[in-house]
Structures are given as C-alpha cells and as structure tokens.
Amino acid sequence: xxxxxxxxxxxxxxxxxxxxxxxxxxxxxxxxxxxxxxxxxxxxxxxxxxxxxxxxxxxxxxxxxxxxxxxxxxxxxxxxxxxxxxxxxxxxxxxxxxxxxxxxxxxxxxxxxxxxxxxxxxxxxxxxxxxxxxxxxxxxxxxxxxxxxxxxxxxxxxxxxxxxxxxxxxxxxxxxxxxxxxxxxxxxxxxxxxxxxxxxxxxxxxxxxxxxxxxxxxxxxxxxxx
Amino acid sequence: xxxxxxxxxxxxxxxxxxxxxxxxxxxxxxxxxxxxxxxxxxxxxxxxxxxxxxxxxxxxxxxxxxxxxxxxxxxxxxxxxxxxxxxxxxxxxxxxxxxxxxxxxxxxxxxxxxxxxxxxxxxxxxxxxxxxxxxxxxxxxxxxxxxxxxxxxxxxxxxxxxxxxxxxxxxxxxxxxxxxxxxxxxxxxxxxxxxxxxxxxxxxxxxxxxxxxxxxxxxxxxxxxxxxxxxxxxxxxxxxxxxxxxxxxxxxxxxxxxxxxxxxxxxxxxxxxxxxxxxxxxxxxxxxxxxxxxxxxxxxxxxxxxxxxxxxxxxxxxxxxxxxxxxxxxxxxxxxxxxxxxxxxxxxxxxxxxxxxxxxxxxxxxxxxxxxxxxxxxxxxxxxxxxxxxxxxxxxxxxxxxxxxxxxxxxxxxxxxxxxxxxxxxxxxxxxxxxxxxxxxxxxxxxxxxxxxxxxxxxxxxxxxxxxxxxxxxxxxxxxxxxxxxxx
Numbered sequence: 127x128x129x130x131x132x133x134x135x136x137x138x139x140x141x142x143x144x145x146x147x148x149x150x151x152x153x154x155x156x157x158x159x160x161x162x163x164x165x166x167x168x169x170x171x172x173x174x175x176x177x178x179x180x181x182x183x184x185x186x187x188x189x190x191x192x193x194x195x196x197x198x199x200x201x202x203x204x205x206x207x208x209x210x211x212x213x214x215x216x217x218x219x220x221x222x223x224x225x226x227x228x229x230x231x232x233x234x235x236x237x238x239x240x241x242x243x244x245x246x247x248x249x250x251x252x253x254x255x256x257x258x259x260x261x262x263x264x265x266x267x268x269x270x271x272x273x274x275x276x277x278x279x280x281x282x283x284x285x286x287x288x289x290x291x292x293x294x295x296x297x298x299x300x301x302x303x304x305x306x307x308x309x310x311x312x313x314x315x316x317x318x319x320x321x322x323x324x325x326x327x328x329x330x331x332x333x334x335x336x337x338x339x340x341x342x343x344x345x346x347x348x349x350x351x352x
Numbered sequence: 353x354x355x356x357x358x359x360x361x362x363x364x365x366x367x368x369x370x371x372x373x374x375x376x377x378x379x380x381x382x383x384x385x386x387x388x389x390x391x392x393x394x395x396x397x398x399x400x401x402x403x404x405x406x407x408x409x410x411x412x413x414x415x416x417x418x419x420x421x422x423x424x425x426x427x428x429x430x431x432x433x434x435x436x437x438x439x440x441x442x443x444x445x446x447x448x449x450x451x452x453x454x455x456x457x458x459x460x461x462x463x464x465x466x467x468x469x470x471x472x473x474x475x476x477x478x479x480x481x482x483x484x485x486x487x488x489x490x491x492x493x494x495x496x497x498x499x500x501x502x503x504x505x506x507x508x509x510x511x512x513x514x515x516x517x518x519x520x521x522x523x524x525x526x527x528x529x530x531x532x533x534x535x536x537x538x539x540x541x542x543x544x545x546x547x548x549x550x551x552x553x554x555x556x557x558x559x560x561x562x563x564x565x566x567x568x569x570x571x572x573x574x575x576x577x578x579x580x581x582x583x584x585x586x587x588x589x590x591x592x593x594x595x596x597x598x599x600x601x602x603x604x605x606x607x608x609x610x611x612x613x614x615x616x617x618x619x620x621x622x623x624x625x626x627x628x629x630x631x632x633x634x635x636x637x638x639x640x641x642x643x644x645x646x647x648x649x650x651x652x653x654x655x656x657x658x659x660x661x662x663x664x665x666x667x668x669x670x671x672x673x674x675x676x677x678x679x680x681x682x683x684x685x686x687x688x689x690x691x692x693x694x695x696x697x698x699x700x701x702x703x704x705x706x707x708x709x710x711x712x713x714x715x716x717x718x719x720x721x722x723x724x725x726x727x728x729x730x731x732x733x734x735x736x737x738x739x740x741x742x743x744x745x746x747x748x749x750x751x752x753x754x755x756x757x758x759x760x761x762x763x764x765x766x767x768x769x770x771x772x773x774x775x776x777x778x779x780x781x782x783x784x785x786x787x788x789x790x791x792x793x794x795x796x797x798x799x800x801x802x803x804x805x806x807x808x809x810x811x812x813x814x815x816x817x818x819x820x821x822x823x824x825x826x827x828x829x830x831x832x833x834x835x836x837x838x839x840x
Contacts, residue, residue, distance in 0.1 A: 241612025245621040247574050248581065253612045267615055269624040271581065277838050278628060325613045346613075 130322050130347065139347055142185055144227050146343035150328070153312040156305070157340045160229035166212045172228040173208045179231045182211045184223035196220065201231060232341050234298065236291055237330035239267065240309060240340075242317045244324060244348075250317025252310055256288045257330045264288075272314035279307035299336035306338050324348030361549075361557045364451040364485065365494040365539050367427035368397050370501075371418050371449065373440055374431035374456075375401030377409050382455060383431040384409070386491060386503055393500030393507055400425070418447045427451045429491070429501055434458040437487070438472045445480025452477065453501065454487035460545050461488050474547045489544030490520030493527070493537060496563070502540075504528070511536015513644050514561065515568035516543050516554040519598065522570045522637070529641045534813075535648065538563050552580055559587040566647050567591055568640060572598040574622070581625045588630030589840070592647050592832055595631050596640045597622065630835040632828050639824060646814050646825045650792035653732040656830040657681045659725045660706035663718070663738035663798070668706030671735055671796070671819040678827040682706070683730050692724045719781055726785045726793065733826055737819060739782065739795030779813040792829065794822045 129149045133141050141149060147157040161172035162185055173180045184197035197218065199211035208228070216223050239257030244250055248271045255267030268285035270278045283292060283303060292301040309331075316323055325346040332341045372390070376383030387401060391410055401409050404416040415421055418428060418440075428449045430440055434456050444452050460467040470487060477484045485492065491502040495510040504524040513535055517523030520542045527540060539558070543551060551571060558564045567587070574580055584593055626633045632647075634640045658680050662668035672682050685693075685705045693707060696717050702708035707721055718739070725734055782793050795815040816822045 239612075243612040243616040245616060245618070247578075247618070248621055248625045251616060251621050251624065253616065262614060265615055267620075269616060269620050271621070271625045271628055275839070281838075327612055 130320070133347060134322065141345040141347070143183065143342060143344070144185060146326075146345040147340060149345055150312075150316075150326075150340060150343055153316060155309050155312055155328070155340055156338060157343070158230045158232060160227055162225050162227055163212075164225050166209055169212045169226055169228050170205050170208050173202065173205070176228065176230050179203045180208065181229045181231045182208065182215060183227045183229065184215045184218070184221065185225045185227040197223065229341075232332045232334050232339050234332045234334055236295060236298070236301070236333045238291075238333070238338065239327070239329040240313060240331050241328065242272075242313050242323065242326035244317070245271075250314065252282075252314045252317070254282050254310055255286045256291065261329060270310075270314070272317045274311045274314035276307050276311065279310040282310065283307075298333070301333050301338065302336050309338060322347055361451075361483075361553070363426045364453075364483070365492070365499075366497050367425075367451070367499070369400065369421075369423060369425045369427075370395070370397055370499075371400045371402055371415075371421060371425045371428040371444075371447075372431075373402040373418065373428055373444075374436075375403045375406075375409050375414060376431075377406055381431070382503055385505075386429065386431060386455065386501055387412075389500045389502055389505060392505075394498050395500070396497045397426075397499070398423070418443050418449065421447070425449045427453065429453045429455060431455045434466065434469055434487070438469070438476055441473055441476040441480065441482065445476065445482060449482065451483050451485070453485040453489060453492055454544070454547075455489055455491060455503070456486075457488040459487045460547070470545060470547050477548060484548035485541060486544035487547060488520075489542035490524060491542055493540040495536075495538050502527075506531060508537040508540070509534065510538070511648060512538050512563065512565035513568060513648050514539040514558045514564040514566070515570075516541050516551060516558070517570040518543055518546070518551070518572050519570055520544070522596075522598070525637070526568070526570070526640055529638070530644065533641045533645055535641055535644045538565075550575075550578070552578055552583060555580065555583055555587060555593070559583075559591060565591060566644060567593045568644055569593065569595045570598065570640075571595055581629045581631075584626075584629040584631050589836060592652075593629075593631045594634055594640060594643050594647065595626065596634050596637060597626075630832065632832050634828070635824070638821070639828075642816060642821050642825050643828055646792065646794065646829060649814050650786060650794075650829075651790050652829050652833045652836070653792055653826065654790065654833065655732040656827075657683050657731045657733075658826065659683075659728060659731040659734045661709070661718070661721050661725055661734060661736045661739070662706050663709050664711055665702065665706075665708045667737045667796070667819060668702070668708050671737060671823065672706055674820050674823040675735075675826075678823055680823065680827055680830065686728070686730060689724060689728050693721055696720045696724070715778055719778060722782070722793065723785060726789045726791055731791065732830070733791050734793045735796065735819065735822055735826070736782070736793055737796045738798045739778065739793070739815065782813065792826070794826060796822050 129145050144162055151157050159176050163169035163172050179201045182199045182202060202208050202211055212226060215226055237258035239255050239261050241253040250272040251269045252272055252274055253267050253269050256264055266287050268282045270282050294300045313326060323345055327344040328340045330341050331338050372387055374383040375387050378384055400421050401412055401414045402418055403414045406414050408414055425447060428444050430437055437454055437456055458466055459470040493500055493502055493508055506527045508527050508531055523542050541554060558567045587593060634643055658675050660668055660671050675682050682705055690703055697709055697712060701710050722736060786793050796819050797815050797817055
C-alpha cells in the first residue's frame with residue numbers, strides 16, 4: 127500500500143513529517159536525511175548513521191506545528207546530547223511523544239517556503255516564497271496555477287519581493303534555480319495527480335551549498351474531491 | 353449552463369432585422385429609452401417595435417406581437433417585466449428568432465423566485481434553439497450596423513476594441529470614458545446574469561472576430577472549471593485581453609491547516625491565473641481606457657527600456673521615478689545621442705536621460721529631439737512629456753482697455769503664436785516615428801483638461817494628463833510583450 131493509502135486507512139488527516147518527506151521524495155523533492163526511532167539506543171544509532179550534528183524532533187501525525195510546542199532539539203553534537211534530548215522529548219507533558227525523528231542538521235540562513243493549495247475556481251496552485259517562522263507575517267509569496275511549465279517556475283521565483291535571496295548571499299553560493307524549478311513543477315504535478323492531497327507545506331526549504339533541501343514538510347489529506 | 357464554444361454570434365451583432373419587444377411611449381421606461389437610442393444611433397437594419405397597445409412610437413409603426421412581423425427576424429430585444437418573458441420566448445421560438453437579448457431585470461440576481469423564472473426562460477430558449485444574452489443586461493452596441501441598443505445615451509466612437517461586461521453600470525462608464533478618451537469600439541455587450549451565453553462564449557467570439565483587435569472585459573465572478581483561463585491563454589497570443597476585475601478583496605478568512613491554504617486568497621490566485629494566461633489585468637477603472645487607447649493605436653514595446661523627453665526638469669524626475677518604481681528601465685544616454693541633442697538644445701540642457709529641454713519653446717526642437725531618441729536602439733519606448741497640449745500657454749484676450757494696453761495686447765497675439773502648437777502636425781509626425789521605429793511614443797499633455805482634450809481631437813494620439821498614467825500603461829504593455837515572447 128502506498129503511504130497515502132495507509133494513512134487514509136488509519137483515518138489520518140495529515141501525513142507525519144517523516145511520511146510527508148517520504149512521499150515528496152518519490153517525486154524528486156530533496157529532503158533531509160532522517161530516521162525515526164522509538165528507543166534511546168535506536169536514536170543514537172540513527173544519529174551515528176546520519177552524522178553529527180543532528181536535530182531531533184517529536185514525531186507523530188498530530189504534531190503539525192512543532193516549534194510552538196517546543197518539540198525540537200537542535201544541534202545535538204554527540205551521543206550524550208542525543209540521549210538527553212530523547213529523554214526530554216519523550217518525557218514532555220505538552221503532547222504524547224512516542225517516537226522521535228532524528229534528522230541531519232542543515233545549517234544556513236535562507237529559508238524558503240513551497241506549498242500546494244486547491245483553489246475553488248482554478249484548482250491546484252503552487253506557492254513559493256519567503257519561509258520560516260515569519261511566513262504568514264511577511265506574506266512574501268507568489269502563486270501559480272498547476273500544471274506549471276518550467277517558464278512558470280522560473281517566473282514565479284522573480285515574483286517575490288525578496289527575490290535577491292536567491293542570489294549569492296553572505297558568502298553562500300546562489301540557489302540552484304533549475305533544482306528549485308524541478309521542485310515547484312513536481313509539487314504542481316502532485317496537485318494534478320493526487321486528489322487525496324489537499325494541501326502541502328514545505329517550510330522551511332533550506333539552502334545548503336546552493337541546493338534546496340526540505341527540512342520540514344506537511345502533507346494534508348483531503349477527501350478526494352478536486 | 354451549457355457552454356458552447358465556437359458559437360457564431362454574427363447575427364447577434366449584425367442583425368438585419370430587429371424586433372423590440374416592450375417598446376414604450378413612456379419616456380421614463382427602458383422600453384422607450386433604448387428604442388430612442390437605437391433610432392438616434394441610426395440603426396442600418398429594419399426595426400420592428402412590438403407593443404399590442406400602441407400604433408406607433410417615435411414615428412415607427414408598432415406590431416402587436418412578433419408573430420405579426422412578416423419577414424424573418426434576426427434579433428429580439430425584450431424590456432418587458434420579468435414575468436412576461438417566458439411567454440415571449442415561446443413567441444420568439446415560434447417566429448424562429450435565433451437571438452434574444454433579455455434586458456429585463458428581476459431574475460436570478462434578486463433571489464430564488466427570480467432564479468426559478470430565469471431557469472424557465474433558459475429551458476424554453478434551449479427547447480426553441482434560441483441563444484439568450486442576459487437577463488439583466490444594459491444592452492449591446494455594434495459598430496457595423498450602427499446598433500446602439502443601450503440604455504445609457506452613448507454613441508461610442510468606432511474602432512477595433514470589443515468589450516463584454518458583467519456589470520451594466522461599469523460597462524456604461526467604460527463606454528463614456530472611452531468616448532472622452534478617443535477609444536473606438538467595435539462591439540460591446542453587457543452579459544448580465546449569463547443564464548445562457550457566458551463570458552467564455554464572448555471571449556471566444558471576439559477572439560475569432562476579424563473586426564476585433566483588442567478585447568476588454570469587466571469580470572466579477574469566474575465559474576469554477578469554466579475554462580476561461582485556458583481559453584484566454586490561447587487567445588492572448590493573438591490579441592491582448594484587458595481585464596478589470598471586481599470582487600478582489602477576500603471576504604472572510606479561510607480555516608486552513610497549512611500556510612499555503614491560509615495565504616492563498618482568491619485575489620492572489622486569480623492574479624496568478626491571469627498572469628499565466630497573458631491577461632493584462634488593469635489595476636484601476638481608469639486604467640482600462642488608458643490601456644485600451646494605447647493597445648489599440650501602438651505596437652507593444654520590444655522591451656522595458658524607456659527614453660524620457662521633457663520640456664521641463666521636474667516632470668522628467670517624477671516620470672523617471674515612476675518608471676523605476678514600476679520595473680521599467682531608464683538607461684543612460686550614450687555619447688552619440690548626447691552629441692546629436694547638444695546640437696539642438698541650449699548648452700545647459702540635462703545631458704542625460706531624461707532629456708530636459710530646459711523650457712526651450714516651440715515644436716521644432718521638440719520633434720527634433722524626439723526623432724533623435726526614436727532612433728536610439730538602446731530604448732524600446734519613449735515618454736514625451738509636453739508632447740501635446742502646449743496650447744495651454746495661450747493667453748486669453750478678454751481685457752479691453754486704453755490704447756497703450758491695446759498695443760500690449762496686440763503683442764500678446766504674437767507671443768501666443770510662438771507658444772501655440774500645431775497639434776495636428778506633431779501628432780502626425782509622432783505617429784510616423786512610431787510606425788518607422790516600432791517604439792510607442794506616449795505623450796503626457798501639458799496644462800489643463802482642456803488641453804488634454806485638444807490633444808485627443810486627433811484620437812490616434814496616445815496621450816495622458818499625468819506621467820503616472822502613462823507609465824502604468826507602458827509597464828503593462830512591456831509585461832504583455834514578455835508574455836508573448838514566453839514559450840507556448
């Protein structure tokens with residue numbers, strides 16, 4: 127069964143962060159290296175495999191906005207810090223955390239957002255813009271109606287006020303626009319093909335050596351109507 | 353609501369015979385006003401007012417019903433109360449009239465009872481094979497047959513712009529402004545409630561109509577999956593589509609689980625859809641006629657680089673600011689062009705772009721500078737500030753006084769002659785330059801509304817009272833050019 131079918135079967139309204147990334151990876155969206163773990167030892171093994179430093183997040187479908195619930199531990203540099211973080215996250219009273227996600231830590235200042243939404247008049251639409259915690263405050267985003275051509279994807283990158291963020295930035299190379307265009311077009315394709323996917327958020331899409339990487343993702347399931 | 357693409361609406365816009373049902377002798381009724389406008393507009397076809405209670409209206413004999421008209425009828429216009437319309441559709445069906453414009457209101461726009469009535473009208477029309485415009489429309493204009501079946505008393509100038517509008521009063525305002533601004537119309541239709549013929553049908557028809565070169569539309573609602581954007585994307589490659597959209601602000605907030613859902617207001621999305629379809633969305637009501645005038649008369653600029661010629665420095669600065677703010681480029685003047693202009697202007701001219709003529713009067717130097725700029729291949733368009741309307745500097749001659757004063761006043765005539773321009777010759781020369789170089793030369797007129805109107809007497813001159821309006825038009829033209837050059 128596919129990821130979506132399984133999630134629907136258990137009545138889930140969204141895919142977990144990890145499931146979302148697995149789904150998006152199938153369409154070529156570059157995602158962070160990561161692994162789930164339900165025990166402290168498994169978490170350590172995962173961290174060793176991925177390579178330090180790592181990030182640890184409380185995982186589970188109900189946890190749609192992790193920063194608000196303080197369920198992220200950043201910059202874990204060794205086994206000791208991983209063990210401490212595991213205890214803290216699974217022991218929290220804020221929510222029920224049975225599983226953690228151990229993830230490669232992507233350093234970088236630039237945070238973009240890529241998303242999918244369905245408009246009542248025009249159908250599936252791709253969103254691109256400035257991401258991070260100020261996304262809904264700054265609202266510096268552009269939309270295009272799917273299906274997206276490569277020209278649409280390139281055009282929409284210049285359609286945000288902060289478009290200079292895609293150029294060379296504080297000693298970091300410019301963003302690979304071809305890869306970014308591939309991602310935008312892929313999201314559009316998902317919108318065209320999968321009625322079950324109602325909304326997608328990739329936020330932040332961070333830039334590592336000029337390459338975009340999805341650091342957090344959310345796929346919201348719908349009822350299958352276009 | 354059936355959507356028949358490719359329907360031939362020629363007989364709607366070129367009826368040889370017209371039945372006017374609901375003709376009235378009462379001057380406050382639409383049944384009188386529209387009939388009056390049809391007559392005043394000198395309709396070239398044969399007109400049959402239909403009214404069982406009157407023998408004649410405005411000197412034209414009336415018929416008791418359409419059935420009493422001996423010849424075939426191409427188009428019927430109905431202005432009776434809504435309740436009478438279904439029965440009249442049956443009569444039109446029996447008479448085999450292919451098109452009916454239902455001007456009458458009080459249908460689906462007023463509530464469920466009206467909606468039921470409207471449904472009855474469309475069902476009957478479908479059964480008879482009749483196509484309906486409206487209901488609740490302010491009418492139709494068509495230049496070839498001189499058909500002014502409109503409620504407002506407008507006799508539009510003739511040209512190549514065709515428009516459809518979801519709103520009657522907005523459409524009327526556009527026609528009136530169009531007249532003031534010298535925009536010539538080919539066809540106009542108020543599409544009303546779109547019970548049968550919709551915006552898609554008219555977009556498709558105007559796209560195929562050889563007499564239409566520019567398409568205008570006022571839209572509020574776009575039906576889901578209507579195919580409007582898809583059709584527009586094809587049409588835009590051939591003819592510019594200018595749309596003014598109403599209902600832009602989002603009513604109510606969306607409860608969404610994601611950022612994407614929360615930020616995708618209907619405005620952002622429709623703007624995206626229009627952008628991808630190459631539709632030129634005008635930001636203001638005034639912008640509609642401003643753009644129509646430019647698109648109808650000038651080629652689209654090949655890029656976004658602008659040369660500015662101005663009679664005085666301040667206006668040039670404002671214009672350059674407006675250009676840069678809207679994404680247009682104001683490139684620096686190359687040496688070659690600077691040298692050429694230095695031979696025309698006094699030594700203290702601006703030596704740059706904007707080219708400031710430092711109040712050097714007369715049209716000769718102005719046109720010489722314009723010619724030089726038009727030949728510069730580093731720009732794609734020119735804004736000519738003071739390119740029209742210098743009659744503003746004419747003195748008035750109303751003072752009558754003692755002999756000495758009369759002598760002074762006589763000198764005034766000579767001074768006025770120096771300032772007066774010959775708008776006919778400058779506009780002809782400007783037009784020639786545009787045709788030779790392919791660069792739109794947009795004038796901003798000096799002085800008051802009077803001088804602006806004088807510039808429009810020759811309505812092929814593309815001129816605006818303010819630099820901001822001129823810049824906005826140029827920006828929209830440049831962005832349309834980007835679209836036509838994008839891969840299909």
